[in-house]
Amino acid sequence: MPEYELLSDYPLLAHNTFGFDVRAKHAVRLTEEAQIAALAQDERLKGQARLVLGGGSNVVLTKDFDGVALLMDLRDRRIIDEDDEAVYIEAGAGENWHEFVAWTLSQSFPGLENLALIPGTVGAAPIQNIGAYGLEMGERFERLRAIELLTGETREFDREACAFGYRDSFFKREGRGRFVIVSVTFRLPKKWTPRADYADIARVLESGAADNSQAIFDAVVAVRQAKLPDWRVLGNAGSFFKNPVISAAAFDALKAQEPEVVSYKQPDGQFKLAAGWLIDRCGWKGRSIGGAAVHDRQALVLVNRGGASGAQILELADAIKRDVHARFGVDLEAEPVCL
Numbered sequence: 001m002p003e004y005e006l007l008s009d010y011p012l013l014a015h016n017t018f019g020f021d022v023r024a025k026h027a028v029r030l031t032e033e034a035q036i037a038a039l040a041q042d043e044r045l046k047g048q049a050r051l052v053l054g055g056g057s058n059v060v061l062t063k064d065f066d067g068v069a070l071l072m073d074l075r076d077r078r079i080i081d082e083d084d085e086a087v088y089i090e091a092g093a094g095e096n097w098h099e100f101v102a103w104t105l106s107q108s109f110p111g112l113e114n115l116a117l118i119p120g121t122v123g124a125a126p127i128q129n130i131g132a133y134g135l136e137m138g139e140r141f142e143r144l145r146a147i148e149l150l151t152g153e154t155r156e157f158d159r160e161a162c163a164f165g166y167r168d169s170f171f172k173r174e175g176r177g178r179f180v181i182v183s184v185t186f187r188l189p190k191k192w193t194p195r196a197d198y199a200d201i202a203r204v205l206e207s208g209a210a211d212n213s214q215a216i217f218d219a220v221v222a223v224r225q226a227k228l229p230d231w232r233v234l235g236n237a238g239s240f241f242k243n244p245v246i247s248a249a250a251f252d253a254l255k256a257q258e259p260e261v262v263s264y265k266q267p268d269g270q271f272k273l274a275a276g277w278l279i280d281r282c283g284w285k286g287r288s289i290g291g292a293a294v295h296d297r298q299a300l301v302l303v304n305r306g307g308a309s310g311a312q313i314l315e316l317a318d319a320i321k322r323d324v325h326a327r328f329g330v331d332l333e334a335e336p337v338c339l
């Protein structure tokens, strides 16, 4: 049976980007797929809850975890296939997302540059279908391999099985808590078309640089660094809420009341609203409850200014939700997984 060390009373402080000081009853550091399959048969862990942690960049840990934390450290990245249209690249779930994106560009395979600097790991990317600046990961996704926690069996998921949506997938719904993603294969088209029309990016790009993937990568990094706090300095989990999508009728009523509301018309006729704008408009930017605060440059990001607990972050989130609902009649939904 493949070996792993079973750690006890393990601190998760370094394993969640909010920097919550909570502990797991047990933890195992996983570097090979066979170890994960073996976990299912481990008598010492029978009946214990599992918590899969990649970079810990999309979880709110509100208390100590009474189970086993799986610390994902499966590494590897390689070009596995190529046809006339695309190159196929597989990466281990534990690979750092940003380093992976930078590596694909260094290998002369553009396509992921808009997703530069997103915190977390390759294995976490499909769970919430990470997206930024006009691109979602699902558009570059080919398939993934996952192991079912209960049985230790390996399963492949294609794009359809992943059922990607806006910050959403099978793994956030029916599949929640049932699988560990061990590797992801991306399909990067050889005919590259830049996505450089997102206003923030277009503003930063030098004129004429929009057809250069490295320039887009650099622009994305610059915009993110200017707006979004670095979790190593100020704990956070990126956007705390999804941008809400409302019907055309609800939008018309809102627009009459708030002519400046920031919105994006969706292909199906509905409207996506900028939650950051709604929160900002309610006066929450920079405000705090204890160490839990609303970031002062982007109201969609909640931060741990030091010593905040997950419960305080949720308390802050609830107060924001109440205000946004009272003023705009819009319900905000948390983006990270709250445990």
Ligand code: EPU
Residues within 6 Å of the ligand: 131, 132, 133, 134, 200, 227, 228, 237, 238, 239, 240, 241, 242, 243, 262, 274, 275, 276, 277, 280, 285, 297, 298, 299, 300, 335
């Ligand atoms: N806005 C404000 N005040 C704020 C924040 C935003 O007025 O405090 C306004 C901005 O001026 C802009 C609009 O709201 O007109 C949108 O803001 P921004 O471009 O910063 O994007 P976002 O909608 O707030 C989303 C993603 C981000 C992603 C950016 C760029 C979600 C939940 N968030 O934010 O993703 O980086 O677009 O594509 O969809 C993440 O998921 O963790 C994340 C950072």
